[in-house]
Amino acid sequence: DIVLTQAPLSVSVTPGESASISCRSSKSLLSSKGITSLYWYLQKPGKSPQLLIYRMSNLASGVPDRFSGSGSETDFTLKISKVETEDVGVYYCAQFLEYPFTFGSGTKLEIK
Amino acid sequence: EVQLVESGGGLVQPGRSLKLSCAASGFTFSDYNMAWVRQAPKKGLEWVATIIYDGSRTYYRDSVKGRFTISRDNAKSTLYLQMDSLRSEDTATYYCATSSIWGQGTLVTVSS
Numbered sequence: 001d002i003v004l005t006q007a008p009l010s011v012s013v014t015p016g017e018s019a020s021i022s023c024r025s026s027k028s029l030l031s032s033k034g035i036t037s038l039y040w041y042l043q044k045p046g047k048s049p050q051l052l053i054y055r056m057s058n059l060a061s062g063v064p065d066r067f068s069g070s071g072s073e074t075d076f077t078l079k080i081s082k083v084e085t086e087d088v089g090v091y092y093c094a095q096f097l098e099y100p101f102t103f104g105s106g107t108k109l110e111i112k
Numbered sequence: 113e114v115q116l117v118e119s120g121g122g123l124v125q126p127g128r129s130l131k132l133s134c135a136a137s138g139f140t141f142s143d144y145n146m147a148w149v150r151q152a153p154k155k156g157l158e159w160v161a162t163i164i165y166d167g168s169r170t171y172y173r174d175s176v177k178g179r180f181t182i183s184r185d186n187a188k189s190t191l192y193l194q195m196d197s198l199r200s201e202d203t204a205t206y207y208c209a210t211s212s213i214w215g216q217g218t219l220v221t222v223s224s
Contacts, residue, residue: 039211041157048207048214049157060212092157096211099171101147101159 002027002095006104013083014112021078021107023093028073029056037097040069040078043106044089052091053078085111114138116208121218124198134191134208134215141189142166148182148193150204151217160206161193175201198222 003026013019029038040053051060053069056076066081080087088111093104120132132148148160161182162171170182181194191208198220205217 043157048216049209050214051212054211090156094157099162100173101162103157103159106156 001100002029002098002102004093004095004102004104006091006093006107008107009105010108010110012110012112013080015085016082019080019083019109021080021091021093021109023071023076023078023104025074025076025095027097029095029097030073031097036071036073037095038069038071038076039094039096040067041092041094042087042089043092044086047089049092080109083109083111087111114213116210116213116215118206118208118215118218121206121220123221123223125224126199126222128198129194129196130198130220131195132193132206132208132218132220134193136189136191136208139213141184142186144210146182146184146191147209148191149207149209149214150202150220151207152201152204155204158204163191195220 005024007022030036036056038056041049043049052063052067056071057069068079070077090106090108092106115137117135124130145165147162150158150160163182167184179197183192200222203222205219207217208215
C-alpha cells in the first residue's frame with residue numbers, strides 16, 4: 001500500500017500569516033498519463049471533508065486562491081497564504097493512483 | 113444543487129448486517145466512479161470501496177473483502193454498501209463520495 005506521511009501533526013497560525021503542510025508518499029504518484037494523483041482535503045469541525053486541490057496543483061471550484069498545491073512525484077506541499085479563522089480544521093492528503101486508495105493521517109490547523 | 117445523501121446507518125450487533133444507501137442529485141451519477149470512505153470516532157479517513165461508473169468493476173480494502181459489497185443503480189442515481197459480518201472495528205461514520213463531492217455521512221455503530 002502507498003503510505004502518505006503528513007507533517008506537522010498540528011500547526012497554530014496567526015490570522016494573516018501563511019501555513020504550509022507537507023505530504024510525503026512512499027511511492028511516486030505520477031501516472032503513465034502524466035497525471036500526479038495527489039489530492040488535498042479540509043475537514044472543518046463537525047463537517048464532511050471538502051476538496052481543496054486535485055491532481056497536486058489544481059484549485060477546486062469555489063476554493064479561495066489563498067490555497068495552493070505543489071510538489072514532485074513523492075513530495076507535496078499545501079500552502080495557505082493569509083490564513084483566516086474559517087480555515088481551521090484537519091487537512092488530509094490522499095492518493096488515488098492505485099488501490100487501496102490511502103489518506104495521510106491529517107494535520108490540524110488552529111488559530112492563535 | 114450537487115448533493116450526496118447517505119442513509120441506513122444505526123446501531124447493530126456484531127456479526128449482523130446493515131445496508132447503506134447514498135442518493136445522488138445535481139450531477140450525472142452514471143458518469144462517476146463512486147466510493148465509500150469511513151472515519152472511526154476521532155480518527156482519520158479510510159477508503160473502504162470503489163465501484164466504477166458503469167458498475168463493471170469493484171475494489172475493496174483488505175479488511176472488508178468478503179464482508180462488504182458495493183453496488184449501484186444508475187437508473188436511480190443511488191449507491192449502496194451491503195455490510196455483513198460486522199465487527200466492532202467497523203464502527204465509523206461512512207461517507208459516500210466522488211473525488212470532489214462528499215455526503216454528510218451516516219454513523220454505523222457495531223456493539224452488543
